[in-house]
Amino acid sequence: MKSTIESLVNPQVLSLPPKQAGPVKSPSSIRLDKGELPFAPSPLVIEALGRELTQINRYPEIMGGSLRTKLAQYTQASTDQIILGNGSDDLIELILKVFVGPGDEVILPSPTFFIYQFATTVVGGLPVIVPRNSQFDIEVEDILARHSPKTKIIFLANPNNPTANLTSREKIIELLEKVDSLVVVDECYYEIAAATVADLVDIYPNLLILRSFSKSFGLAGIRLGYAIANKEIIDYLYRLAQLFPVSRLALVAGEAALEDLGYIQDNIDKIIEQRTLLGKSLEDLGFQVYPSSTNFLFARFGDITSKELVENLARREIYIADFGLKQGLDAHYLRIAVGSARENQLLLEGIKELMLSLKNP
Ligand SMILES: Cc1ncc(COP(=O)(O)O)c(C=O)c1O
Structure with a gap:
């Protein structure tokens, strides 16, 4: 007989392996x-964190306050096209919760960042693994061959983790021209790669860009990420997001980092x-x-x-x-x-x- 607790746990969670420290x-x-x-981190970040410590009896701004506006300036998007998260990992899970239900398919050009598959499984979605080519780049026709009416999202880490390579803007545009599912282009390494398709968000309503403060900004420990997409997508994501997904410390660290480019x-x-x-x-x-x-x-x-x-x-x-x-x-x-x-x-x-x-x- 199952233990009482085990019988209570969501079957989706029972299938997950335990975390190893x-x-x-x-x-x-x-x-x-x-x-x-x-x-x-930048000395400006350390000073800003020190100043903010006296305020941590207060909750943070629910939608990210002035950091959201500063990010809009930094990315040349508008404030209502930006959402903040507790690292981009948090946003990946949020995107899956908002767009994917049991039986929906999520295309993963693999090998790629493992959290996409993990988060897909957790919401009952079906990961559709499309192997990358011998140079670890995507082939648009291979993705299209596996695309179905059940496909909700295509995740494209650009550059990719673990393979470190960049997919060209032309290939991404070709994909965006041919599918109407959500295309998540994960630009976690944007400032290092110096390549982006964020400017296409106004042209393709199904494009979402993920960014992070963990890599180029060296703030992995503060947990801060953001997404850029059209206002409608951002609105749905905020509906489900936690009320306080990002701490006061992360908000001020992000603002200070943007002042020390x-x-x-x-x-x-x-x-x-x-x-x-x-x-x-x-x-x-x-x-x-x-x-x-x-x-x-x-x-x-x-x-x-x-x-x-x-x-x-x-x-x-x-x-x-x-x-x-x-x-x-x-x-x-x-x-x-x-x-x-x-x-x-x-x-x-x-x-x-x-x-x-x-x-x-
Ligand atoms: C492609 C990709 N996306 C997202 C993440 C997660 O970043 P964050 O620290 O913002 O959660 C990583 C981390 O390695 C990554 O490589």
């Missing part, structure tokens, strides 16, 4: 597994420089490194499995992400965030030592 990482460890920026751009320049150096060094060590428009590298290492490599490096307190055997990939794929020059150096030394120890056990 993962290893406790020491402050000195090299953390290149979560796609974070290695730099401290020079600092953000300097960090991006450093990351792009380090990305080139790290990619080259990994290639010298025998890795196949894919072109990246993000702050991480997607790579394949044929000598040992990614699982072995990741576990061995973790023993040295160097963390990178294992994509071996995930979403149609073979056992050798990795995602490595670009760290500071020192972190990247320590990663490379760790890999070299590991390779030596494998040759002379």
Whole structure:
């Protein structure tokens, strides 16, 4: 007989695996597994957070207050075309709750960001996996071949996570011309990739752009994301959103970050420089490194499995992400965030030592 609690739980939730906390990482460890920026936030953000602390007895503005307006200026959209969320993860779940019901289909060009599939399943939707091509780009005709009257959403991470590549504006327009389901273009890495289709929101009413403060702005810990879409879509999303989805601290951090775009751009320049150096060094060590428009590298290492490599490096307190055997990939794929020059150096030394120890056990 089922335990009482188990019999009460929504079957959709029963099918989900438990969360694993993962290893406790020491402050000195090299953390290149979560796609974070290695730099401290802008001093303006830290000052703004300090000032706001005296106000946290008050609830935040329910629809994002002045940050929503500042984002409208930053994105050249209007305020009623913007919604804020507790990270873009929160907005992905909200979009699914608003648009997808049991039996509806959601197209996922894969491999891609795993939360799309997770959030689809949670609302009873059916993920339709469309494999990307050998360069991990989408093929519009492959998506159209799987598109059906039940298709509600197509998720396109651009650039894509974990594969780091960018789909061209032309392909996105071709897709938008041919479907009337909601096309979510997830531009989580927008400032690093320096490519967007947000200007098309006024032309295509079924286009929604997702953005994040976690990557380019280096604010992953504050949890702040936003979406840009036509007013009608934003209105439906706000109807279901939590009353206070974004904390007062996130709101002021976001505003302050937008006032320090020079600092953000300097960090991006450093990351792009380090990305080139790290990619080259990994290639010298025998890795196949894919072109990246993000702050991480997607790579394949044929000598040992990614699982072995990741576990061995973790023993040295160097963390990178294992994509071996995930979403149609073979056992050798990795995602490595670009760290500071020192972190990247320590990663490379760790890999070299590991390779030596494998040759002379
Ligand atoms: C493509 C993509 N979308 C969304 C997210 C989630 O970002 P956030 O921190 O804003 O929830 C990530 C995080 O890695 C991502 O790679």
